[in-house]
Structure formats: C-alpha cells, structure tokens
Amino acid sequence: xxxxxxxxxxxxxxxxxxxxxxxxxxxxxxxxxxxxxxxxxxxxxxxxxxxxxxxxxxxxxxxxxxxxxxxxxxxxxxxxxxxxxxxxxxxxxxxxxxxxxxxxxxxxxxxxxxxxxxxxxxxxxxxxxxxxxxxxxxxxxxxxxxxxxxxxxxxxxxxxxxxxxxxxxxxxxxxxxxxxxxxxxxxxxxxxxxxxxxxxxxxxxxxxxxxxxxxxxxxxxxxxxxxxxxxxxxxxxxxxxxxx
Amino acid sequence: xxxxxxxxxxxxxxxxxxxxxxxxxxxxxxxxxxxxxxxxxxxxxxxxxxxxxxxxxxxxxxxxxxxxxxxxxxxxxxxxxxxxxxxxxxxxxxxxxxxxxxxxxxxxxxxxxxxxxxxxxxxxxxxxxxxxxxxxxxxxxxxxxxxxxxxxxxxxxxxxxxxxxxxxxxxxxxxxxxxxxxxxxxxxxxxxxxxxxxxxxxxxxxxxxxxxx
Numbered sequence: 001x002x003x004x005x006x007x008x009x010x011x012x013x014x015x016x017x018x019x020x021x022x023x024x025x026x027x028x029x030x031x032x033x034x035x036x037x038x039x040x041x042x043x044x045x046x047x048x049x050x051x052x053x054x055x056x057x058x059x060x061x062x063x064x065x066x067x068x069x070x071x072x073x074x075x076x077x078x079x080x081x082x083x084x085x086x087x088x089x090x091x092x093x094x095x096x097x098x099x100x101x102x103x104x105x106x107x108x109x110x111x112x113x114x115x116x117x118x119x120x121x122x123x124x125x126x127x128x129x130x131x132x133x134x135x136x137x138x139x140x141x142x143x144x145x146x147x148x149x150x151x152x153x154x155x156x157x158x159x160x161x162x163x164x165x166x167x168x169x170x171x172x173x174x175x176x177x178x179x180x181x182x183x184x185x186x187x188x189x190x191x192x193x194x195x196x197x198x199x200x201x202x203x204x205x206x207x208x209x210x211x212x213x214x215x216x217x218x219x220x221x222x223x224x225x226x227x228x229x230x231x232x233x234x235x236x237x238x239x240x241x242x243x244x
Numbered sequence: 245x246x247x248x249x250x251x252x253x254x255x256x257x258x259x260x261x262x263x264x265x266x267x268x269x270x271x272x273x274x275x276x277x278x279x280x281x282x283x284x285x286x287x288x289x290x291x292x293x294x295x296x297x298x299x300x301x302x303x304x305x306x307x308x309x310x311x312x313x314x315x316x317x318x319x320x321x322x323x324x325x326x327x328x329x330x331x332x333x334x335x336x337x338x339x340x341x342x343x344x345x346x347x348x349x350x351x352x353x354x355x356x357x358x359x360x361x362x363x364x365x366x367x368x369x370x371x372x373x374x375x376x377x378x379x380x381x382x383x384x385x386x387x388x389x390x391x392x393x394x395x396x397x398x399x400x401x402x403x404x405x406x407x408x409x410x411x412x413x414x415x416x417x418x419x420x421x422x423x424x425x426x427x428x429x430x431x432x433x434x435x436x437x438x439x440x441x442x443x444x445x446x447x448x449x450x451x452x453x454x455x456x457x
Contacts, residue, residue: 033421040418043254068418069328069408073316080319163417163426190424 026062026216028053029083031071034162036182036240037089037206040068048240049087052106055232056208059223071137072160075099078211085216086209089180091139093204101212104221105205106233111140112184112198114177116169120195121176129153133174136160139203140178166191182241247428251419255432258412259440265401265411269336270394276341281348285374295345302342308403311335315407332404340397347393351386352378384455391448395441412436 030049032038038047045066057064067083074086078100092102113121121127128151134140136158144156157174159165166187168174179187181198188196208224210217227233283295302310315331318324326334355378363373405414416433420426 033417035422035424039422040254041422042250067408068410070406070414073407076316080316080325082319082325161417163420166424167426187424 024062025065026057026060026085027083028057028064028066029069029074029077029086030066030088031074032068033071034089034183035186038087048107048236049089051236051239052227052233053087055227055236056220056223059226060219075209078209081211084210084214085220089206090209091142091204092207093137093139093142096209099212100209101214101217103208103210103217104224105207106224107237108202108205109180109182110198110200110202111143112179112181112196114166114169114179114184114187115175115195115197116172117193117195119175120197122197124199127151127154127176130175131155131157131173133157133159133165133168133177135162135165135179139206140180143203144178166194169194185242247419247423247425247432251423251429252432255412255415255419255429256436258410258415258433259436261404261409261411262398262401262437263440265332265336265404265409266394266397268333269340269397269401270344270390272333272337273340273344273393273397274390276337277344277348280341280345281352284345284349285352299342299345302339303346307335307339307400308406310339311403311407314338328404328407328409332401332407332409336397336401340393343396344390344393347386347389348382351382351389354385355381387455388448388452391444391451395444398440398444399437 030038030045030053032040032045032047034047036047038045038049040046045068050066053066054064069077071088074083074088074090075096077083078086086100090096090102092105096102115121121130124147127147132144132154134144134156137160141156141158144154148154148156157165157168159168162179162183165174165177169177170191170193180203184196184198188194208220210220224233280295280298283291286292311332314335315326315328318326318331359377360373363377364370368377401411402413404411405417408414410418412433416429419429419432423429
C-alpha cells in the first residue's frame with residue numbers, strides 16, 4: 001500500500017526532525033531584533049547579549065547554541081525546555097518572576113525619550129498630556145505605569161515591536177517613546193527627524209531567564225560574577241555602547 | 245534609505261525558507277486531504293463525521309493558534325520536543341489538508357451524477373467508477389485550485405516567523421531592527437512575495453491552458 005509507505009515516511013520524518021539535546025550544549029534563546037543588544041549583523045547573530053552568552057558558555061565549559069525566535073515565543077520555549085536560557089534584553093518584572101527564574105542583573109541603563117522634531121522633551125513634567133509609546137512587556141512599560149499616578153492626563157500605548165512604535169511616533173499617533181538610552185541614541189542618529197534626551201534615572205535592569213528551579217541559575221550567576229570581576233563585562237559595554 | 249545590497253540579499257534568501265514550508269505543507273496537505281476525502285465518501289458514518297469534524301476544526305480556528313498550539317502545546321503535553329520546522333510543516337499541512345480536502349470534494353461533486361448512474365447501470369463496480377471515471381475528470385478540474393492553495397500557503401507561511409524560522413517576513417523584521425528603518429525591508433520582502441506569487445500564477449495559467457485543450 002502506498003499509503004503505508006507515506007505514513008512510515010511521515011513518522012521517520014518526525015523522529016529525525018526532533019531536536020536531540022546534548023549534555024554539553026547550552027541552548028540560548030534570543031530575539032535578535034534589538035540592536036546593539038542582539039541583532040543580525042551581515043546575517044550573523046551579534047551584540048552585547050550574544051557576547052555575554054558566549055562568555056558564559058565558555059566559563060561553564062559548554063558550547064553555546066544561540067537560537068533566534070520571536071520575543072513572544074521565548075518564555076514558552078524556555079518552559080518547554082526547547083531552550084535552556086533566555087538572554088534577550090529581558091527585564092525583571094513581577095509577572096515574569098511567576099513564570100521564570102532570573103539571574104543577577106547584568107546591565108542597567110538610563111532611559112531615553114524619543115520625540116519627533118521639533119518637539120523635544122527634557123523634563124519629566126513635560127510628560128503631562130502626552131501619548132507615550134513603550135514596548136509591550138518591556139521594563140519601560142512597567143516603568144511608565146508606575147509613574148502614571150503623578151500625572152493627571154497621560155496615555156500609555158504599548159506595542160510589541162519597537163519598529164512599529166517608531167513609525168507611530170513619526171506619523172504622530174504617539175507623542176514620545178520611552179526606550180533604553182542606547183536605543184534612543186541609535187534611533188535618533190538613524191532617523192534625522194527624531195530628537196532624543198537621556199534622563200538621569202535607571203530601569204530595574206536586564207537579567208538572564210531560566211526555567212523555574214533550574215540548576216543552571218547558580219552556575220550562570222557565578223560565571224556572571226567572574227565576568228564582572230575580570231572586567232570582561234565592562235569591555236563588552238565599551239565595545240557595543242556608544243551613548244554613554 | 246540605509247539598506248544596501250547585502251540586506252536585500254539577506255531578506256531574499258528567505259524565499260527558500262518560505263518556498264520550503266509552502267511546498268512541503270501542500271505536499272503533505274495533499275496526502276492528508278486524500279485520506280480525508282476518502283473518509284468523506286466512505287460508507288461508514290463514523291468516518292464521515294470525523295471528516296466533517298476535522299475540516300470544521302481546522303477551518304474554524306486561526307492558523308496562528310493552530311501553529312502555536314502545536315509548537316508550544318505538544319511539548320508541554322507530551323514532553324516530546326518538536327523543532328520549529330517540524331511543527332511549522334505539521335501545522336500548515338494539517339490545516340491545508342482541511343482546505344484541500346474541500347477542494348477535492350468539490351471537484352468530485354462537480355462531475356455530473358448522471359455519469360455515476362450510467363456507470364452503475366453498466367454494472368461497473370463502485371470503486372472502479374471512482375478510480376476510472378470520476379477521479380480523472382475531477383483531478384483535471386482541481387489542479388488550478390491546488391496551485392492556488394500553494395499561493396495561499398506561500399503567504400500564510402509568514403506565520404512561521406513567530407516560532408523563529410527566518411523566513412521572508414522574519415528576515416525583513418530583523419533587518420528593520422538592525423538598520424533602525426522600517427519601510428524599506430518590508431518593501432523588499434513584499435516584492436519577493438509578489439514576484440514569487442506572480443511566477444506561480446504564470447505557471448498556473450500555462451497549466452490551465454493545457455488542461456482546456
């Protein structure tokens with residue numbers, strides 16, 4: 001029967017299609033659409049987080065296999081054990097803490113505000129009456145929501161893609177966008193009609209995420225400590241960040 | 245515009261990923277669909293019901309949800325890790341199987357029932373009526389619709405970008421992020437889709453003309 005052959009083929013196809021996890025490979029998930037933290041440079045994964053991931057794997061004597069996927073797919077993939085950890089400019093939030101464990105903070109940045117020329121916002125009081133764009137699920141979303149009570153009239157617009165948010169800003173559907181200082185600097189230098197200002201206040205910091213109760217968390221924290229101690233972390237910051 | 249030839253090449257390489265998903269899905273979809281059509285015309289009630297249920301489920305829910313359920317659901321329910329590639333092809337072919345089976349069913353129903361009756365009076369067995377009389381005519385009618393399904397799949401396969409396959413759509417988003425510009429990369433991937441679909445339509449027209457002759 002032809003049908004039997006097809007079914008057999010299908011089963012074989014499925015079995016060989018399944019990922020085989022090897023002991024010595026650290027599978028790291030990232031969403032490479034956030035330069036200079038993680039992005040594709042000439043078709044290759046690159047960035048601050050990518051370098052950190054590779055350094056950590058080196059410390060653990062493991063081989064890093066970094067896989068790119070959509071940001072929204074990262075935590076589900078982690079909990080399915082399709083990846084071992086996430087390094088993707090992930091900020092620590094209370095909701096995420098319910099689903100994953102976080103490493104120590106490896107990066108903290110000031111926040112920047114992007115506006116469309118000629119508008120420029122340099123003081124927090126100027127947020128009043130503005131439509132404020134933030135990336136959905138980012139540290140800046142919880143950041144602005146915690147400040148909401150200080151103002152009588154602000155509207156927060158949360159979108160999942162930063163690129164869409166910048167387009168909204170250019171069209172005028174939002175008045176300002178809150179991003180990391182690095183992002184603010186890069187968007188403003190690449191889009192001539194955007195202004196930016198960096199504020200003197202930091203976010204809660206970025207961390208690596210693990211599945212709940214993962215044994216790898218402590219090992220990675222030790223590796224991070226070592227990278228801080230021998231200044232590799234500082235070197236990587238100098239390599240990737242221009243705004244500071 | 246600050247995207248150059250390298251970026252255009254990078255995005256355009258996604259054509260092969262997109263094509264791979266679309267053709268494999270329609271291929272396996274065709275296999276599922278044949279099985280489903282067999283069920284639809286079976287004399288066993290239970291198989292008819294299964295076919296109706298299957299088609300209604302896969303046509304009644306968004307493909308995006310089916311894909312997410314397969315990619316994220318199967319591993320958490322069964323512990324079997326399936327790769328993005330397998331879950332993508334599986335979701336798309338299960339889905340396109342439902343649509344194709346409807347296409348085949350319509351193709352078979354489009355053959356005048358007088359032919360079946362005439363064959364019956366001649367004493368031709370039921371299985372042979374289907375195989376030698378109905379199907380050869382039906383298949384001729386449904387080849388254009390099948391190729392249209394391929395075109396649909398080509399565009400719908402953009403959904404694999406959510407599970408991390410670097411297809412045309414995802415590649416344009418990656419370049420958009422890298423270059424801090426939005427429209428140009430999207431235009432490049434749109435142009436790629438358009439050229440691909442136009443090529444396929446051209447082929448469909450040729451085949452249609454041959455079939456009419």
